[in-house]
Amino acid sequence: MTQPICKDMLVLELASVLAGPSVGQFFAELGAQVLKVENAATHGDVTRSWKLKSEPAELETPAYFCAANWGKTSLALNLTEPEQLQRLYELVKQADVVIASYKPGDAEKLQVDYSTLQQLNPRLIYGHITGYGPTDARAGYDAVVQAESGFMHLNGEPGSGPLKMPVALMDILTAHQLKEGLLVALLQRERTGKGQLVEVSLLQAAVSALANQATAYLVAGQEPQRMGSEHPNIVPYGSVYTCKCGKQLVLAVGDDRQFRRLCAILGAKSMGDDPKYKTNYARVQHRQEVNQQLRQLVAQHEREALLRQLQAQHVPAGAVHTIPEVFEQPQAQQMLLQHKGAKPGLRQVAFRLQGQEAPALTPPPAYAGAGNNL
Template identity: 75%
Template sequence: MIKADSIFKDMLVLELASVLAGPSVGQFFAELGANVIKVENAATKGDVTRTWKLKSEAADTDTPAYFCAANWGKTSLALNLTEEHDLQQLYQLVKKADMVIASYKPGDAKKLKVDYETLQCINPRLVYGHITGYGPHNSRAGYDAVVQAESGFMYLNGEADGAPTKMPVALMDILTAHQLKEGLLVALLQRERTNEGQLVQVSLLDAAISALANQGTAYLVAGQEPVRMGSEHPTIVPYGSVYTTKDQKQLVLAIGDDRQFTKLCAILSNPDLATDAKYKNNYSRVQHREELHVILSGLVALHQRDELLQELHRQYVPAGAVNTIPEVFEMPQAQAMLLQCQNAKPGIRQVAFQLQGQELLPLQPPPAYSSSDKV
């Protein structure tokens, strides 16, 4: 059996990042056993998300829900890096560190003397991950909502006859965090072979563009400009389509092939629909999506949602309930993703994979803001 603390047990990570992308990478390594020190800006009283509070949250809390989304398992250390004493304190930590996670605008890290070149001279084995908005040569600050707009995600999101719509989570930050995790893990592997550290750079815009996937190649390869389609899929029907059942609940269908469509039609007591020339294969269904949607809407509306879903699942037809967030966290799988600690509200794990024989560590809840010089 692999010990739970063996993956990154002796790793020291310094987090010079704020908001969501960088901190979620820090929490990822904390969950895998690393000692993560969140170095917060004493001049601004810490990570700005300590001030991002819901209407229902107390005005004096410094660990609101947003901050708790990405800061479990860390120690807080407030430093003013423009002060020589504080900078030297950071340098002492850098000597022992394995990794730095930073999210400065291009040029700011160098002004503060915490850029990769400076810190690499102190510790040649240092792996340094740097997040920017638009790359190392563009001084614009990166904001998720703006990058959603500029990368095409907002244009594609929303109903066909509606306005471009921002997604309800900072998905560009999350995509960037995943890209940085991958880069840092590759850099750690390379360090094992060369004993040398490395700079890993990722921008919100690059991460967003790389995630356009089939929507991007629809334009690049097929010459078709993607448009807003609500929850519909441009090349599969019905896939992502939302239907309302007899009890006024909603479900989504994700029919990936003709065999699944045949089963769906049989379950809906209309097997002849699967042999109709207009619907018998996916290509035909794409051509006639609107009229098929009307037919399926009428058929689904004859059933109770839970009973229909039970039969769809029994016959391996891809479908699911449209859950509220409270309903999501009632699911056993969601419960297993929660970070639990006595006297603290639950958090969400950043590590979603499982290794054989490996249990994830329990973590301390997100740290209160600390101006102490002890870590």
């Protein structure tokens, strides 16, 4: 096994909440030294105060904070104080990457913007997250961007109101975009020796993720509407059905052969040959009829037995899991970060590099922690 690919890299995280910190943890999982520079004037990352009802008030590393802060060292600085700003500058001279999440103009006021820092270190790569881009001073909040990017409008059952998704998906999408930009900038630096400014906004990251829903409007001229779990182009795909045992499963039938196999397994072979349902195009036209018949057929089967039959015949289907059930799966167990005496964490890196050693990470740091001794 070789050493972690980012073993000799220093990353300074001038970011809080989820998007920026998850990028910091990403680099920590690849072996980088990540210093989480926290605002001493506000007692650090705001998510240290985002506690569940069951968590003690004095806890400095609540569950939300733990979602994106493994493998880091905390360093509390008040950047409005010249001595502490200079301390950051000394670190910048050694750093490879800075991750920032300031409103437009705020980094300049604090003198930690890319233009200032790259004068200290021309090889520095600076990743900056904003809500709406460098010319719009509004702060970015995931729930608001879910609304403004159309996700809330699309999410939910037909006839219901707009619905926020249960994870901060806009933050997560933005983090992925920033990771990609930073990796491209690192590649460019290998070729040119020069650093780079990488900018990404929550809104544009969200809009880019509208994918086929966007092109339904842009290309086909059809305005997407709220459909619950249904898919506008495929039937049955994403549909949820309740089995005899009361447990639920989802079907994701992507082609006509799979649909015929599904019908045969459900004891309704003639349905798979019916001209009204034989092709996906026809099934889209008769969506309600297809779903009504499938609901009746699936309700005659026990879920686990039916899933075994479907999977044996390569019909895409799966159980609707609770979160505890998710982590009973071996693949999910492989995504856990473990450390003696700490609750498990969740990996940001879901890929594997052949022959690369995954470093053991320390748990999320208490506020300031050993960082003040740097």
